[in-house]
Amino acid sequence: MASDVQVTNGASKDASTDGKNEGISEEEIALYDRQIRLWGMKAQEKIRTANILLITCRALGNEIAKNLVLAGIGSITILDHEVVSPDDLGAQFLITEADIGKPRAEAVRPPLQKMNPRVTITADTSIAALKDPSFYATFTLTIATDLDYTALCTINEAANFSARPFYAACLHGLYGFAFADLITHDYQIERQVLSTTTLLGPETPSRTLLSVTPTPSTGPGAPHREVLTKREVYYPLRIANSSPLPPTITRLARRKKQVPPLLTCARALFEFQAAHLGRSPSHAAADLAAFTQLARATHDMLSLPRETLTAEFLKGFLASLHAEVAPAAAWVGGFVAQDVINVLGRREQPLQNFGVFDGESGEARVFALQPIFEAEGMGNGMAMRQAGAQASTDQAPL
Structure with a gap:
């Protein structure tokens, strides 16, 4: 069952109350002095009233939760139905050997609470796939980590239904990615x-x-x-994953060569999971052949030169699937948490919309993966977002 911990910072758990609070106390100003100097009092007030949903709390989720809690968000719900196993002890710093066999959501709550007693932390051990779409309306923002492509798309669409921003992030050894759909x-x-x-x-x-x-x-x-x-203006993961690279990249051979093969592999992994009921490729020869074929087709679809997708990289990526490496988790988790904080405070350029991190090369890149529409023939859903983008150009200054 879910558990609640009460706090005294006056933050509300109802997303509808964003921006309404009793004012930041002198103790909070002293506690968050450094970040208030960075992004201002108004941004901190928005952060302290935010109610965040974090789905799955493995190593990557540990890092995201830690950074958000230390930043002083109002409340966070950890939704994770898995139990702690011995394999979790490697890179998940919020759990110990004593937590083996316990629900992971319950196990990570006490250490998070110690980091910042002012934050309301809720553990929810139910299954995300069984949640009604209306469940996401109660949160300011949803972050889903380490789930398969279909699950991520389902949660993304449910968050969209309630007009709530959505982040997705996954970690595979030294490789990671982050996606944002802020509508x-x-x-x-x-x-x-x-x-x-x-x-x-x-x-x-x-x-x-x-x-x-x-x-x-x-x-x-x-x-x-x-x-x-x-x-x-953003698009859901399902659309981004089938969208081309922007012309600013594809029209120049030099820029196409600079696109890391990790982008191709991440998208090919999504396609494999969608075709295999959510599972990732195993070490079976048939799976390896199927993934390689998908990766090459994806690379061609992105108009990237074939020589940049090597057999060596494919082998290394497949060997890293679902592995947890602490430094990579720290980088990707810190990136996601920082972007969430910027979005809550409405300061600075947010992630638009797909970022990849290669810990082996130390390279991180962000790509705007968006559909290219003709003047006619857009479906109703896409026309709505396209109309929203057009409306923004005609809107009077705020």
Whole structure:
């Protein structure tokens, strides 16, 4: 059964109360002083009222939960129906040998609570696949980790149904990825005023500049600064996984060669899982052949040169499936948590929309995987998002 721990920071667990709070106490200001200086009091107030759902709490989930709890989110629910096994002791720092046999969601709650007693932490040991779509409406944002492609898509669509942002992330040894579907997200960036005129309107196929507002002067001789309000439009994982790379990459041979083969393998893994009831490739010859064929077809679909997808990389990726390596978990988990914090505070450019991390090469890249529409022939669902993107270019400055 789920368990609750009460806190005293005044944060509400109802997503509908975002932004409504009793004010940050002096103790909280002292506790979060460093991050308040980084992203401001208003952003911290939004963070402290956020109610986050984290699905699956293995090594990657440990890192995400730790970072969000230390940042002072209002509440977090850990949804994980698995029990702790001896295999979990390698990279999952929130559990110990004494937790073997216990529900993982229950096992990670006490150490998380010790990190920040002000945060409400709930353990839910039910199965995510059995949750009604309305379940996700009670959360500010959902993060699903280490699940198969079909499960991720199902949760993504349920979160979309309730107009809630969604993140997906998975770890495979030294390799990891993160995906974001924020539906439509407005955020602000502060910068020094440029000497050239800044034009409102589309900046990229997904991003629109809505307004530019001067900030009050901080004193004589201080540089003039301004706040830019921008909007990003997103698409669900199921659509992103079948979308091409942007023309800014595919039209230049040099840039195509720079795309890591990890992107191809991550998408091929999704396709394999979708065709095999959620399971990943085993070491059986038939599975290896099927995955290799999918990877090569995916590489071709992305218009990438065949020589960048080597047999050596395919072998290394397959050998790493579902393995947990602590440094890679720390990097991917920290990246996801930081992006979530930025999104909650509506500060800085969010992930758009698929990031990959190769711990072997130390390379991390983000790709905007979005459909390319013709002028006519869009389905109703895509037309709605496309219309939303167009509407943002016609909207009056906020």
